[in-house]
Amino acid sequence: MSKPNKITRRALFSPLRATSAAPKRQAETPVAPEDVQADAAPKRLSRWGMAIDLDLCSGCGGCVVSCKSENNVPMLGPEQESAGCTVEWMSVLPRGAKTDEPGSAPLEVMPVPCFHCDNPPCVKVCPVNATYQNEEGIVAQIWDRCIGCRYCTVACPYSRRSFNWKHAEWPESYRSMLNPDVGLRPEGIVEKCTFCHHRIRKLKEEAKLAGRELKSEEFDNLPACSESCPAGAIVFGDLNDPDSRVSRMAASPRASRMHEHLGTKPKVFYLAKDRRNL
Amino acid sequence: MNPSSPNAPPLEALRLGRLGARGLTFFVVVPLLLLGLGIYAYVQQRIHGDVVTHMRSVGDGGAAWGLYIMFDIFFVGLAATGIAVTTAAHLFRLRELRPISRVAEFVAVLSLMLAGMCVMADQGRPIDALINLPQFARVMSPFFGSFTLIVGVGVAASAVMLYLGGRGDAAWCARSNGPLRFGYRLWASGYQGTDRELSRHRKARFWLSLTIFPYIVVAYSTLGFVFGTQGGRPGWYGALRAPSMLVVAGISGVGLIVAIAGGLQRHLRAKDVIPQRLFVRLGNILLILISVFFYILVVETLTDFYAGHEASLRVSKSIVMGVYAPAFWSMIVVFLGAVGILGVQFLRRQPMIGWTAIAGLLVNIGAILRRYLVVVPAQTHGHYMDYAPGFYAPNWIEISVMLGILSFGVLAFIAFMRLFPIIPMHAYYGRMSAAPEPESRPRTLLRVSLTTATLVGGIAIALFGLAMSARMGTEPYLDPIFPFSPVVFIIGIVMTIYSAAVYVVAPPG
Numbered sequence: 001m002s003k004p005n006k007i008t009r010r011a012l013f014s015p016l017r018a019t020s021a022a023p024k025r026q027a028e029t030p031v032a033p034e035d036v037q038a039d040a041a042p043k044r045l046s047r048w049g050m051a052i053d054l055d056l057c058s059g060c061g062g063c064v065v066s067c068k069s070e071n072n073v074p075m076l077g078p079e080q081e082s083a084g085c086t087v088e089w090m091s092v093l094p095r096g097a098k099t100d101e102p103g104s105a106p107l108e109v110m111p112v113p114c115f116h117c118d119n120p121p122c123v124k125v126c127p128v129n130a131t132y133q134n135e136e137g138i139v140a141q142i143w144d145r146c147i148g149c150r151y152c153t154v155a156c157p158y159s160r161r162s163f164n165w166k167h168a169e170w171p172e173s174y175r176s177m178l179n180p181d182v183g184l185r186p187e188g189i190v191e192k193c194t195f196c197h198h199r200i201r202k203l204k205e206e207a208k209l210a211g212r213e214l215k216s217e218e219f220d221n222l223p224a225c226s227e228s229c230p231a232g233a234i235v236f237g238d239l240n241d242p243d244s245r246v247s248r249m250a251a252s253p254r255a256s257r258m259h260e261h262l263g264t265k266p267k268v269f270y271l272a273k274d275r276r277n278l
Numbered sequence: 279m280n281p282s283s284p285n286a287p288p289l290e291a292l293r294l295g296r297l298g299a300r301g302l303t304f305f306v307v308v309p310l311l312l313l314g315l316g317i318y319a320y321v322q323q324r325i326h327g328d329v330v331t332h333m334r335s336v337g338d339g340g341a342a343w344g345l346y347i348m349f350d351i352f353f354v355g356l357a358a359t360g361i362a363v364t365t366a367a368h369l370f371r372l373r374e375l376r377p378i379s380r381v382a383e384f385v386a387v388l389s390l391m392l393a394g395m396c397v398m399a400d401q402g403r404p405i406d407a408l409i410n411l412p413q414f415a416r417v418m419s420p421f422f423g424s425f426t427l428i429v430g431v432g433v434a435a436s437a438v439m440l441y442l443g444g445r446g447d448a449a450w451c452a453r454s455n456g457p458l459r460f461g462y463r464l465w466a467s468g469y470q471g472t473d474r475e476l477s478r479h480r481k482a483r484f485w486l487s488l489t490i491f492p493y494i495v496v497a498y499s500t501l502g503f504v505f506g507t508q509g510g511r512p513g514w515y516g517a518l519r520a521p522s523m524l525v526v527a528g529i530s531g532v533g534l535i536v537a538i539a540g541g542l543q544r545h546l547r548a549k550d551v552i553p554q555r556l557f558v559r560l561g562n563i564l565l566i567l568i569s570v571f572f573y574i575l576v577v578e579t580l581t582d583f584y585a586g587h588e589a590s591l592r593v594s595k596s597i598v599m600g601v602y603a604p605a606f607w608s609m610i611v612v613f614l615g616a617v618g619i620l621g622v623q624f625l626r627r628q629p630m631i632g633w634t635a636i637a638g639l640l641v642n643i644g645a646i647l648r649r650y651l652v653v654v655p656a657q658t659h660g661h662y663m664d665y666a667p668g669f670y671a672p673n674w675i676e677i678s679v680m681l682g683i684l685s686f687g688v689l690a691f692i693a694f695m696r697l698f699p700i701i702p703m704h705a706y707y708g709r710m711s712a713a714p715e716p717e718s719r720p721r722t723l724l725r726v727s728l729t730t731a732t733l734v735g736g737i738a739i740a741l742f743g744l745a746m747s748a749r750m751g752t753e754p755y756l757d758p759i760f761p762f763s764p765v766v767f768i769i770g771i772v773m774t775i776y777s778a779a780v781y782v783v784a785p786p787g
Contacts, residue, residue: 080329084334084338084339085335085338086338093663093664093665094664095664112663121508121510124419125419125421125508126419127416127421127425128410128411128413128414128415129414129416129757132756145406145410145414146402147401147402147404147411148401148406149401150400150402151419153342154342154343155508155510155511156336156510157509157511157663158662158663159335159337159663159665163342163402164327164402165327165328165329165333165335167327186403187402188327188401189402190402258662258663259662262509262510264510
């Protein structure tokens, strides 16, 4: 005798769930791995990460400019930006310099995007799920849902989230250059680096239409910051692919993550300067 | 004494009478002007964006949370203490607290309204907040506790306490032929003052107090967790954050109640009603709370300075000897001033009502400064990255909005005092003459059934709402299983609390 079909709670509420504009992560999705590479799963999902070789970085700031251009990041002008209203998804920050000590000059700089932590404090605290981690490990943001409470900005240990303190005004000459692939954000919400996931999606769609397999090299310089880096210091890719360049760089003895003791498990790896070259 | 006896003071003695020219200026005209200024400033903030405030990005040398969040914590603290005072009066049968129980209840309701206004003033998109919070509030966020427990349960609990405690007086007020007669009758909801009714009141308020006493600790601790659980923010992260906030909440709440009680004793004919020893008792409680706060402060500061973790030390140095030192040492001076006043009263064992009221106001200034030092320096100095430190002080927009909110509170309090006895009449007259008791055995079936249904239904709905919001058994980081689950949780909790009112008001059957 066959068993009667059991109605599970999930099945019962599935129509209701479908109505919500929720960020969905499948329950079957393998949990993001602890370290550089994930355990083998039956169907492997990508786990996007980045490696930045500080030995190659000259601190030119090209990554900052290209990020702004690619993602329609509002430019508020020097007055507002110096007043602490900067909106930046990628910044070049001084490193190792005690900036609160007068007269000290920054010795080194480093590009700092959002670290897309595996254990992101910003996602934990968001009261309305406006920020979430997608199945490929990208910490994403739903612009329209954000209520502008700024809890994520104060919770992020790296301060990699920007609040839109004022309405972005685009000069007429700039409007025609706005990237149609990235939406403009309203005033009063928090925004952040997305690892240019619109580019990832686009590349995947193009490959699907062409009926070809994607190669790991195609992702190496996919985000705008990486693409524009003249020294090739920024490398992007799938940390779950052991053959990807980013995985190899992340496994380097020079690689480390920012403030690992916090337990946030960032997916951006920094390769320290190779002192032998100095 | 009975209110109908010729020697009894008139009902007006318990309500605020007509204000004189000075009172009208201080308590109505000035607050109205400040309210107007606050509305104007908030409209400017909405039109031009939050850039018109002095809040700025963390890492850019600014603080993303400023004056609004400071006062949100301040008001929630007042509310928590307001509920604590009234519940303590009923739980431990502290008769001395009864005359000020209504003040405490109304302070609780009003403070939570003001806290809600502060939060809304802080939001980048307040309309979206009003829509998205009930729809998507996540249990994983410490804001969930603030949103559901404080806004939902706190308002409901203090409103029910105020409602139950005011029924008898509302019945008395309903005898007059004023324009608000219908409102009073609605509030009284058939109050007769019989022995059985009073017994039901006592039971309901006792059990309600017993239920919501732990709530106060839990709800206010969630506000402490908003800061204390942030491992990436030196200066906030720490297990002492929640208890220290609870203690400062107690200090500001007791201080405000003492100050209001002192004012009432002076301006209403309430010298015989508010006992003088109440001021001594509350003053001693305040003294103990301030001592506990100093202990926590020393422990926190010593730990940071001794351990010397770079980022934490930077925050502590900025507070004790850096840009925030003026606020820190002002706070210490203000608290020590209050300790001095209360210490003299303690040693003399004689009430110093005026001075105690001043100490009550002083500790509130200290509590506001403490909130500033908790909220702000960790944002401007508590960086793990090499960001330059900064500074935050509110500008005229934020101060005007805050003054507007405070003025709204003053106006609401004055209006309440004008319309309703702020001191319970039974505290003045003793028990009023009761209606004759029906001789028949009371029928209780319908009442008990309705109460049980509300209580059990409320608990079931709350658990269901929590389970749906928390996605128990599935992924905790996703949306509620269906939209508005957090509201279902709140409705359940509110129903549970309102079962006390149902027990008192429902027909016997």
